[in-house]
Amino acid sequence: MNQETVEYSPKDFKSDQEVRWCPGCGDHAVLSAVTRALAELKIPKEQFAFISGIGCSSRFPYYLDTFGFHSIHGRASAIASGVKVANPDLSVWQITGDGDSMAIGGNHFIHAIRRNIDINIILFNNEIYGLTKGQYSPTSQKGAVTKTSPFGTVEEPFNPGELVIGAKGKFFARTIDTNVKLSTEIYKMAALHEGTSVVETLQNCVIFNDGVHKLLSDRETRDDYTIVLRQGEPMIFGKDNDKGLVLDGLKLKVVKLGNGISEKDILVHDAQENNPGVHLMLANMKNPGFPVALGVIRSVAAPTYDMALNGQITKVKKETKIKNVDDLIRTGSTWESQ
């Protein structure tokens, strides 16, 4: 993308539409973070296209003063792929829920990732279907009691990060609605990454799944229950920065600093490593036992589909003798009739 730089404030990205999420819904904070990130990107406003599916979260594009498309359930990855391939100059974003992206939209989601189309996917994970009023989703924890699982679910949830890596994902990050600063930073990094970037955003649904991420967001617990990963930095966490992650054979282990263990023993985060082994383990960490990883977990450079396709077009165009339709329809065997 090469465009003039421009100055915006977050509110330049707010549309005139009434925001209709429940008071207290985590989506409000994500909207804040996104408008901040957009303002900081300094890309002309008209270059943004936000594509969403259906769900509470998918109402998002209405509230942004950019080009927006609130499409149908599960199809945003495909629509966004079409937008980006048609016009690679745009900054294309997909807004989606855990149901929208991983239930009905699962196939388009993994294929967009596999192709590495340069779109930025913000995946709102509230572990529930919000808009349809509280059925379990593919990320609901096993045993979750919901409207469609009155006796608890019997199925294991997807872990979005794991699925992304399984689908050849090159960029995966995780943030949480309550941490607007971190979210802003991560959305920006996602935008700057070339290729599909998936940002799982842990989000609280106050109505149908209140408190699912409570330990990770509450002031008293969050520092012990999460770790914010940063490129090149040791994986240290805890209220008193006194815990860290180390490798124990092929597995991760939480250790306490001190007593002979110092910062230099702690694993250093490398999101850019191509081998996904450690990223997979980091994405999989969960309470109890491990902190939940926030930050950019994986960020590996690779050619994007949209660039490769357009590159191929440019090359073939240069080499061809067929310059237009008249040329084309006259190639091969033709004859004159008089």
Next chain:
Amino acid sequence: MNQETVEYSPKDFKSDQEVRWCPGCGDHAVLSAVTRALAELKIPKEQFAFISGIGCSSRFPYYLDTFGFHSIHGRASAIASGVKVANPDLSVWQITGDGDSMAIGGNHFIHAIRRNIDINIILFNNEIYGLTKGQYSPTSQKGAVTKTSPFGTVEEPFNPGELVIGAKGKFFARTIDTNVKLSTEIYKMAALHEGTSVVETLQNCVIFNDGVHKLLSDRETRDDYTIVLRQGEPMIFGKDNDKGLVLDGLKLKVVKLGNGISEKDILVHDAQENNPGVHLMLANMKNPGFPVALGVIRSVAAPTYDMALNGQITKVKKETKIKNVDDLIRTGSTWESQ
């Protein structure tokens, strides 16, 4: 499943239908291996249900004298899930191609795996759409020239094993059409595993993708280009059994035996390890540089969806006061009118 044991020969499983694959197609050999495996399982014939989608490979059920369902493109995982949940006593198999399972059927595929429904999936990977005459598939190698990619594809393929693991897969194995003995063995193990088992079967399409797996099947090269993994055994391969795999930090490395490196330095295969890290690396190994892994790469015990669901039903039934519809429709507030 508890049924009487029975004696069969492979030909008891052959139906009266004319086999219509191209002469030389790898599918013929897979059919052989499957009939052998079925005969060896000693399960009454009527307990088998084979469900397929659409593709050359999906014609499979017609050629087996079991219950069979040749359904529609991409949906076999969902149909098979329904069959198994409806009747958990059956031995349910899904036959699918790389396009059928991972293009149009990708979503049902990953969800069946996530739920760990006890079905056995034989995935014929010929890296091409055979039935529709030669378009690229989600497993075609980058750059593949096919009918729909005359200038080479620009997208990275899925690796089935990686996708299976990303979808929380508990059983993944790989075999090759030409090795009927190995295939027979693996299909049997897949059948015995409780939960979704995926067996990627490398298959040659003589018409549209002849030779894609040539190095892995040719007598002269196969021993150097593949490794057959067996539970608890060191990962040794090569025509002269002179090469092995070791861990180098977090990565795999090929070493030559001798010169101070002996069998005991070689990594021992543990398909039953829950942590998928090594399995992912094994599934990802490819030429050049690494041998392609055959055998059961991952096989981890976990509760199945069908058992859990039926267990829940049994439990709730036991505890309820509502024994039939008459009871049900009379619960809650009712009144008499006279």
Next chain:
Amino acid sequence: MSKSERVIEREEVVIRFSGDSGDGMQLTGTLFSNTSALFGNDLSTFPDYPAEIRAPQGTVGGVSGFQVHVGHSEINTPGDYADILVAMNPAAVKANSKFVRKGGTIIIDEDNFTEKNIKKAGYESDPVKEDKLDDFNIISAPISTLVKETLKDHGLDPKTVMRTKNMFALGMVYWLFGRDLEYTDDYFKGKFSKRPKIIEANSAVLHAGFNYAETIDAMSPVYKVSPASIEKGLYRTIDGNTATSWGLLAAAEKSGLDLFIGSYPITPASGILESLAARKNLGVKSFQAEDEIAGICTAIGASFAGDLAVTTTSGPGLALKSEAAGLAVMTELPLVIVNVQRGGPSTGLPTKTEQSDLLQALYGRNGESPMVVIAASTPSDCFDYAFQAARIALEHMVPVILLTDGFLANGSEPWKIPSVKDLPAIKAPLVKEGEDEFIPYERDEKTLARKWAVPGVKGREHRIGGLEKTVKGTVSYIPENHENMVNMRAEKVARVVSKVPDQKIYGDEEGDLLLIGWGGTYGHLLTAVRELRDKGKKVSLAHFNYINPLPANTGKILSSFKKIVVAELNAGQFVKYLRMEFEDFKFYQINKIQGLPFTCADIEDECIKILEE
């Protein structure tokens, strides 16, 4: 005036509860309905809520409403206009005042009529003035203040206190109708059994509202609606989605099969999946699929394996299921597809009602793919048609589409509880173990149904699939075989007519005008035709539940009237279908595409216009 002087004895009264989505209006309406039902009234309800979970407080977009029509005699619709409107805030007045009968009563919480809220609702100044409500009987009560007062010693936090406001309003309404508070008190006890404080608080507020209404003088008129003289028996209120799921359960029991439901949640159909997911005690295998395609495909798999298989959805979901529905047609497996229609096209108006999926149900599949289509017409008869859909599917080995709609799904009415033993038997053509050759597409002489051989039955191994087959199940490209099979599948659907009762007519068997309807508009059309007949018009009603095949006497009925009018909540889909099937008639149309039910008055006016043409 003493109370007795102001008592108005009414045949029927319509009341509408409305407020913010968070105000609990759906519950309030439901409690009022149940109390009235217990009292012996006939009734019909219509919930109407926004698509957003919580639209911004105080805005018109966020208003949630619940209308109840109670009556002494048969009630068939939730009513066109309300006699009483409960409006918890200005937005509720804004959204609903045009639906209140001239001179009706409006109860408002005056504490909520602040300047800010008035603006939020889109008024400039006083709602009463702006909407010209001076002729109305406005009962303005400081509900919020009174609630706070009532609960000041209950030791509850302010949020919890304010959540009981709706019970104050309900108390007032109960007084207006002279209803007992007992049912509602019992409800609190059951619902909050583990939180005695909440029981007390709700009860206190309910009684406070009742007492307040008795105390203040402005409270008039008081409505007396005597119990309806309905058939003797045991009753309950039931909504369409529950009735649908129970009808399916009854069919499972009658056929001796397990019930399998494979569905993906979607408004307004989710309730069926939810209700069946709770029925594990009756052995229901409920499978929440990853999408609608998996919903129908798991059901097809379950059907292949021998369950009574069902998939439920709404418009966009039916579109997604269309390819797999064709597979069910081709493999001739029993399957019930329930489509709860909503406003379209595309996502459309997801929480509103419409009848615009009819042509999709009939023709939305590739190839010649005929399917049985039936439609329920009241919340409670969803039970009967769901049962019937399953019966046809199982006995004729066909997929069946059952159409209901948002209005039926969420609406409720009293239902005389049947005995399962009185329902017809269901006999699926299951095949037993055996050594003789099993021929998959061999047909029953009468119904043309093939036989159902399920995996696990010894000696019955066979293969089916989506490719055209010979009778023996071999894939076949033989031209004549294909034509024959296409015709067989069509004829098989046509023969379902043997299970379709003759179409009934409300009114005389011939006359000047036949009003035709189908599905969820029954109550409104019936009421309109009644009124027209009361006015001496020679109008009758033929309301269809069986769409494909149509009842055998349809042609005859059409030819007995001078004019035929087809009324539908769409742009004219059933009328198109009738035109296809019957070349010799001229059909008038009445159509409404507003996401709302008809009003009886509109239907009457239109019919009179056509009569006078």
Next chain:
Amino acid sequence: MSKSERVIEREEVVIRFSGDSGDGMQLTGTLFSNTSALFGNDLSTFPDYPAEIRAPQGTVGGVSGFQVHVGHSEINTPGDYADILVAMNPAAVKANSKFVRKGGTIIIDEDNFTEKNIKKAGYESDPVKEDKLDDFNIISAPISTLVKETLKDHGLDPKTVMRTKNMFALGMVYWLFGRDLEYTDDYFKGKFSKRPKIIEANSAVLHAGFNYAETIDAMSPVYKVSPASIEKGLYRTIDGNTATSWGLLAAAEKSGLDLFIGSYPITPASGILESLAARKNLGVKSFQAEDEIAGICTAIGASFAGDLAVTTTSGPGLALKSEAAGLAVMTELPLVIVNVQRGGPSTGLPTKTEQSDLLQALYGRNGESPMVVIAASTPSDCFDYAFQAARIALEHMVPVILLTDGFLANGSEPWKIPSVKDLPAIKAPLVKEGEDEFIPYERDEKTLARKWAVPGVKGREHRIGGLEKTVKGTVSYIPENHENMVNMRAEKVARVVSKVPDQKIYGDEEGDLLLIGWGGTYGHLLTAVRELRDKGKKVSLAHFNYINPLPANTGKILSSFKKIVVAELNAGQFVKYLRMEFEDFKFYQINKIQGLPFTCADIEDECIKILEE
């Protein structure tokens, strides 16, 4: 008899090449067609191959056929019956002998008529006896032996040698028609430029076949079909799929937009995706999607972003696209959906032709979701209607469904190559940069099209989506707004009639019988009507390309004939549609559902029956 004595000068001849799937019959047929076209004949072709890639050798299921109809005057169909059948093995005789005209010529490779092969084909003994072919002119040649002989010194392996057998047969046929071998020799040179041995071998065998035919005496009759007197100009042969993709390319060029195709392969539509994927030199963005839903959704995204967007599929794929097609209707984005119809329902007869997706195209979406539907009628006019579909989509801001079918897609005919400059201009309502408010659903007065503001255009940020909207693009549940928008979308489609030329009639403007057809049956119906008129019958043909909206003069045409007969390759879908749209007529039907085109003779017979009724 000398050769000249046996020369039969014919207006037209039908020849059918048939053999095992591996025998190269499709290529043989194509080469013969191209040579005839070069010679100046008009022609029409019909490839007919099994669904299996390679069905078992020697079986009827594995027979692949290619029929060519060449003529001196206008040729509209590949012909009902063959004058000459080339049958490389007994199975080919079995499959095709009933399609050979009484007394026609059958060329067989006698080396292949071994006892084993005869059994495999399903004969008990001699095919000539069993099929009663004694009256036919059987030319039995030891083709395999002669080919081996011809190539014995070429140093090729036996497999490669046997692969040239088809060229021997082709050489024989060329001699029968007195055709030049040059075109075919040139073809070898181009195709095998890097393998001179193969060029030589094929050429040697081709000439050997030609010479052999000249040598043997039994060879009679010889057909002379003079060049057709067709319009002056530059010609080529073209099949329907290629013509479709080129029409789309022409529309992209004329509109100044990039072409985006998002598709998933499916028989018989894959050819369009393949042909466009090869057109990266013209800037085509071809996207092979993971499934049909992603196919249409990527296209919708590309349309939103400002490309001429296309998705292509066949029946089952159209079913899958139906939900997203509704989104295109709702968001009023330009989109071309090409559906190449095949035998249904479900997977059906995937390689056979049928016209049974019409009602799905018209009504297979949830809600009121009207769509423009047009149909091509010959392989070459796929170019015109693809162009027209794109033009309507872009200028009216609507999705358009273009229906072709397997017969058109794979069939070919000579095509007079147009000049792009002679095609009509295409002007999409693109919006330029600006500061004034952009109102997404503001409409053009004439067409009712909204404007197209694509991302990247400064100041035009706006939101669209599948929920009902006001003109300004705000989500709205207002009843009247919904009704208004539903009507607008319908009216917008109706107004496309301004681009629809009046329906033409072949024959007189009035008469005893009007034969109506649509889409790919044109050639057959035209030929039948011609013959009927030659016999003095007052029959005319109205063959429709525009289905929704119908041409403005349709009603008038219908009222000008005593009887109306609608002929279709389905159970009667267009006739149902006509019944819906025109209440006052009685329609007769001719239907065929065999996965095959009509035969002209059948149509004639049926029409005569109806005339005499």
